[in-house]
Amino acid sequence: MITPRPWLSRIQPYRPGTHAPSPDGSLASNETPLGASPHVARALAEAAAGAHHYPDPLAGELRAELARLHGADPDQILVGNGSDELIYLLAWAYLAHGGHAVCADPAYRMDEISSQVVNARLTKVPLRDWTHDLDAMAGVEADIAYVVNPHNPTGTVLPRTGVERFAAASRARLVVVDEAYIDFTDDPDATTAMPLARDGRAAVLRTFSKVHGLAGLRVGYLVAAPEIIATLRSIRAPFSVSGLAQAAALAALRDHGHRRAVREHAREQRDALTGLLTRAGYEVIPSQANFVLVRTPDERRMVERLAAHGVAVRPGTGLGVPGSVRMSVPSARGMELLEKALA
Ligand SMILES: *Cc1c(COP(=O)(O)O)cnc(C)c1O
Numbered sequence: 001m002i003t004p005r006p007w008l009s010r011i012q013p014y015r016p017g018t019h020a021p022s023p024d025g026s027l028a029s030n031e032t033p034l035g036a037s038p039h040v041a042r043a044l045a046e047a048a049a050g051a052h053h054y055p056d057p058l059a060g061e062l063r064a065e066l067a068r069l070h071g072a073d074p075d076q077i078l079v080g081n082g083s084d085e086l087i088y089l090l091a092w093a094y095l096a097h098g099g100h101a102v103c104a105d106p107a108y109r110m111d112e113i114s115s116q117v118v119n120a121r122l123t124k125v126p127l128r129d130w131t132h133d134l135d136a137m138a139g140v141e142a143d144i145a146y147v148v149n150p151h152n153p154t155g156t157v158l159p160r161t162g163v164e165r166f167a168a169a170s171r172a173r174l175v176v177v178d179e180a181y182i183d184f185t186d187d188p189d190a191t192t193a194m195p196l197a198r199d200g201r202a203a204v205l206r207t208f209s210k211v212h213g214l215a216g217l218r219v220g221y222l223v224a225a226p227e228i229i230a231t232l233r234s235i236r237a238p239f240s241v242s243g244l245a246q247a248a249a250l251a252a253l254r255d256h257g258h259r260r261a262v263r264e265h266a267r268e269q270r271d272a273l274t275g276l277l278t279r280a281g282y283e284v285i286p287s288q289a290n291f292v293l294v295r296t297p298d299e300r301r302m303v304e305r306l307a308a309h310g311v312a313v314r315p316g317t318g319l320g321v322p323g324s325v326r327m328s329v330p331s332a333r334g335m336e337l338l339e340k341a342l343a
Contacts, residue, residue: 043251083220106320145172155287309341
């Protein structure tokens with residue numbers, strides 16, 4: 001009987017967030033309650049007519065639009081089947097067979113799992129005041145240093161100056177900054193590490209799953225030095241991003257109004273959610289993402305009580321922060337469910 005490579009047995013599989021009976025109560029996966037831009041449905045219907053064609057392997061049109069948006073060269077951009085695919089590609093290219101990665105503890109789970117898949121060494125540096133301990137991380141001689149900004153599962157944000165100093169000081173050969181939640185920060189333009197990605201000092205990961213509301217279609221992208229993009233291109237599955245996903249991402253990208261609406265909604269509801277939880281006596285970690293991390297002495301009881309009121313949240317234990325619960329910003333109806341559950 002064949003057996004898997006021995007290091008694979010250590011992997012704790014990724015556990016997705018659960019769903020509540022209603023979408024309004026589903027607060028476990030950081031999806032926007034506003035959904036995708038209305039233009040997406042039209043783009044999908046049009047693209048469906050071409051379902052018998054293989055997709056453009058390099059998502060040329062989308063890549064060109066992203067290049068314009070970020071002031072980068074198209075050769076600095078790789079579109080993937082969600083950021084998850086790109087995280088795996090980075091691990092295969094730069095961590096397999098004896099590589100070393102450094103990340104925060106708790107980390108974004110995919111950064112951990114991808115390292116374990118290729119049997120890389122992984123150094124986890126505990127957070128300090130709920131944010132990355134960049135000084136301690138900089139001293140680790142690694143192939144890749146992962147920075148998640150804002151961080152998941154805490155929602156805390158690092159200033160660009162901090163990330164810039166880290167990129168200069170880090171002993172890692174590549175700094176990867178995952179900006180899945182950057183749109184929800186107070187000042188995305190001043191916070192993003194995109195200027196570093198443009199001139200090759202870091203690699204930046206973005207996703208269409210959060211502010212664009214396309215989590216179900218799987219599109220993310222990496223902005224990095226052309227050599228890195230060329231390497232990842234040479235090892236990827238050529239048709240990993242479907243034509244429907246590419247069309248939807250283009251439509252979403254062009255709807256600036258919807259993006260703004262999702263951002264504003266998340267920020268308002270985040271403040272309301274933080275207020276509600278604080279008044280109920282909980283400690284809430286200050287977040288600039290579309291979720292908050294709530295501290296609770298009895299995580300399981302809180303998860304069960306919310307579930308009994310039709311609200312699904314993410315238990316902190318599965319995210320590496322026992323004694324906590326992570327909640328995505330809800331719709332107005334979701335907020336009412338929460339209010340009743342906490343009363
Ligand atoms: C949600 C999230 C992503 C998005 O992953 P996709 O594969 O693009 O859906 C990436 N990084 C972090 C830290 C996230 O929380």
